[in-house]
Amino acid sequence: MVSVNFRQAFATDHASITDLHVRVSSEAYADMLPQDYLANVMPGEKAKLWQRRLAPSVNPERLVITLAEVHSGLAGFACFVLDEETNFGTYLHNLYVDRSFQGKRLGLRLLIESISRFSEERWEEPVHLLTMRENYPARGFYDRLNGHVVEQKQNVMSRYPDVTFVRYQWPSARAMAANASNLGIPLREEDGR
Structure with a gap:
């Protein structure tokens, strides 16, 4: 098994995060979003997003961004936005894993590592995310994590009103981490809180 190092993201990581975000999104959403958007618009949007999120002026108390690194570089990342x-x-705004590491429980490990960085109080708060309704691989992952669909909505991306999103929710970060653990990723003792 490949050794994975989990760590907090820093401003110097914005290019590698952007690259992985764009690459995985282009593959995952190829049949869901217009090719022009994926090829010509999204890369610039994601570059600005990660420069903004990792800027020195951003309050670190509003984001938990965890990277999964292997010897060859960035294998995945998770980003929890605490005030949106x-x-x-x-x-949970982003959970992206490089295709070569998908199906190897790296997404589960990223969730547990990220949640372990939460404050005690946040462990008891619900967790939610939005994903495209037709993103069946992601939805299967969230279903296995016992997420509940609590909402469907359109127009999240105003340029493409025919895209429908579903919102998944878990009763708490503790429940999400426990569900990930039940899928074979043990919680460290200090994460059991």
Whole structure:
């Protein structure tokens, strides 16, 4: 098994995060979003997003960004946004794993590593995310994690109103981490809280 190092993201990571985000999105959404958007618009949007998120002026208390690195570089990342759409709980905005590491439980490990960085209070708050309704591989992953679909919505991407998103929610970060653990990724003792 390949050795994986999990760590917090820094400003110097924005290019590698952007590259992985664009590459995995282009593959995953090839049949869901217009090719022009994926090839010509999305790369610039994601570059700006990660420069903004990793800027020195950003309050580190509003984001938990965890990277999974292997000897060859970035294998995946997770980003929880702590102050967005809080009426549903803590927002898992991004979970991306390089294709060569998909199906190897790296996504589960990223979730557990990220949640382990939460404050005690946040462990008890709900967790939610949005994914495209037709993104069946991601939905299968979230279904196996016992996420519940609590909402469907359109127009999240105003340029493409025919895209429908579903919102998954878990009763707490603790429940999400326990579900990941039940799928074969043990919680460290200090993560059991």
